Amino acid sequence: MTKQKQINIFEQKAVVGPLAWQITTLDEDDMPTHYGQCYAPLTAKIKLNPENTGMRALDTLLHEVVHAMDMMALTKLKEDQVERLGYMLAMFFRDNEWIHDYAKQKIKEEYIRKK
Numbered sequence: 439m440t441k442q443k444q445i446n447i448f449e450q451k452a453v454v455g456p457l458a459w460q461i462t463t464l465d466e467d468d469m470p471t472h473y474g475q476c477y478a479p480l481t482a483k484i485k486l487n488p489e490n491t492g493m494r495a496l497d498t499l500l501h502e503v504v505h506a507m508d509m510m511a512l513t514k515l516k517e518d519q520v521e522r523l524g525y526m527l528a529m530f531f532r533d534n535e536w537i538h539d540y541a542k543q544k545i546k547e548e549y550i551r552k553k
């Protein structure tokens with residue numbers, strides 16, 4: 439496997455609907471008990487435990503993104519539904535590596551400006 443550039447998640451924003459959700463470190467008091475937290479649209483923050491690694495880090499990010507989508511779409515999912523969808527999304531990305539490049543390709547195809 440070729441070495442890929444590490445992405446610092448804490449320098450990213452997750453755009454969900456009209457909001458760019460700031461990704462920050464979880465408050466120290468919450469670190470022993472939480473992998474992440476998502477705050478209501480007015481603050482638009484996703485807080486992640488910096489000790490999350492590997493699939494736990496991806497699973498937690500996607501879990502919080504599903505919460506953000508739920509807030510934006512007003513679907514009122516229950517915590518266990520968010521839990522299952524976040525987990526299934528993480529497994530989908532793990533088990534279908536082709537989707538990473540396919541998504542980039544199709545997004546580029548859709549939004550590239552014709553000269």
Ligand SMILES: [Zn+2]
Pocket residue numbers: 501505517520521
């Ligand atoms: Zn949750």
